[in-house]
Amino acid sequence: MVIRSVELETVAGVTSALPKNQLPEVAFAGRSNVGKSSLINALMNRKSYARTSSQPGKTQTINYYRINDQIYCVDLPGYGFARVSREEKEAWGKMIEKYLVTSEQLAAVFLLLDIRHRPNANDKQMFDWIQYMGYQAIVIATKADKIKRSQIPGQLRQMKEELKADEDTIIIPFSALTKQGREDIWDLMDQVIEN
Ligand code: GTP
Numbered sequence: 001m002v003i004r005s006v007e008l009e010t011v012a013g014v015t016s017a018l019p020k021n022q023l024p025e026v027a028f029a030g031r032s033n034v035g036k037s038s039l040i041n042a043l044m045n046r047k048s049y050a051r052t053s054s055q056p057g058k059t060q061t062i063n064y065y066r067i068n069d070q071i072y073c074v075d076l077p078g079y080g081f082a083r084v085s086r087e088e089k090e091a092w093g094k095m096i097e098k099y100l101v102t103s104e105q106l107a108a109v110f111l112l113l114d115i116r117h118r119p120n121a122n123d124k125q126m127f128d129w130i131q132y133m134g135y136q137a138i139v140i141a142t143k144a145d146k147i148k149r150s151q152i153p154g155q156l157r158q159m160k161e162e163l164k165a166d167e168d169t170i171i172i173p174f175s176a177l178t179k180q181g182r183e184d185i186w187d188l189m190d191q192v193i194e195n
């Protein structure tokens with residue numbers, strides 16, 4: 001896909017109305033710091049559209065990136081970030097939940113998991129929930145540059161086991177640094193656009 005334009009629309013807080021979009025949306029969910037915003041930048045071939053940070057909890061709003069007037073990439077706040085107050089955690093959780101439950105144009109949910117770590121309880125819950133809601137869960141194993149290439153297949157297999165994922169669950173190893181996996185993600189997004 002050739003990216004001609006990217007427009008950002010932000011939705012802040014659980015009380016804000018979600019935009020009534022006509023275009024399909026794909027959402028990126030995952031723990032704080034897993035690399036959601038970095039992935040969106042890498043997808044768009046831009047360095048810093050989506051704000052990233054080594055401090056977890058950077059993205060605190062729902063950010064809609066409208067690409068070519070064809071599709072929205074939706075950058076969600078991270079879940080499970082320990083160092084915020086319980087109120088804040090609940091507010092973000094509600095914001096994510098409200099989005100996933102009410103968005104009418106949502107076509108696919110990408111769940112990002114750090115390739116180095118075993119999925120935790122929150123990750124497993126999110127994985128199950130995506131499927132329960134009727135979406136195909138597509139897993140992206142982020143920060144693939146942090147491990148040896150030879151270790152990647154084993155990590156993916158372990159992730160699949162831990163998630164109790166079906167054999168046909170798609171898991172894409174990805175690195176925002178090397179851009180490994182970017183084409184695979186774009187292929188899936190192209191399928192969403194064509195459907
Ligand atoms: P929240 O907005 O807090 O939920 O985090 P996020 O999931 O958007 O993570 P973000 O993209 O801000 O990245 C978190 C940190 O991980 C930053 O320091 C990034 O530079 C780093 N990072 C993200 N992706 C990669 C990657 O593929 N490889 C490496 N080595 N570092 C990465």
Ligand code: MG
Nearest residue numbers: 036037058059
């Ligand atoms: Mg972010």
